Amino acid sequence: MDCRLGCGACCIAPSITSALPGMPNGKLAGQRCVNLDDDNLCLLFGLPTRPLVCAVFTADAEVCGQTQQQAMTIIASLELSTLANVVEEG
Template sequence: MECRLGCGACCIAPSISSPIPGMPEGKPAGVRCVQLNDDNLCKLFGQPSRPVVCGAFKPDADLCGGTDQQAMATLMVLEQATYEDMRSGAALALSTGAGGR
C-alpha cells in the first residue's frame, strides 16, 4: 500500500517517545507533530533528521483503511490499547516487586 499524501494520521494519532526536531521530548498521542506542514505532509521526509521510528512506520491497509478518517480512528484505538497495556504492565510489575529498582 502507498501512503495517502495529506492523510497525516500517523503524525497525529500515536504518541512518539523518541525525540523529534522541534519536539525533544517526543510527541503525545493526539497532538499534531510540529514537522507536519499545512498540507499534512512531513517536512522531514527524505531528510537525515527524520526520526528512525517515523521512517520505520509503513502504511498498511489494515491500519490505514480506505480513508484518512479511518486511519485516524484505527490508530487512536491502537494507541489507547497500547497505553492501557503499558499501564497495566507497570502496575503488575510494581505489585510483584519487579519494578526495576
C-alpha cells in the same frame, strides 16, 4: 499500500516518545507533529534528520483503513490498547 498523500494520521494520532526535530520530548497522542506542513506533508521526508521511528513506519490497510479519518480512528484505538497493556503490566 502507499501512504495517502496529505493523510498525516501517523504524525498526529500516535504518541511518540523519542525526540523529534522541534519536539525534544516527543509528542502526545493526538498532538500534531510540528514537522507537518499545512497539507499534512512531512517537512523531514527524505532528510537525514527524519527520526527512525517515522522512517520505519509503512502504510498498511489494517492501520490506515480506507480514509484519513479511519486511519485516525484505528491508530488512536491502537494507542489506547497499548496504553491499557502498559497499565496492566505495570
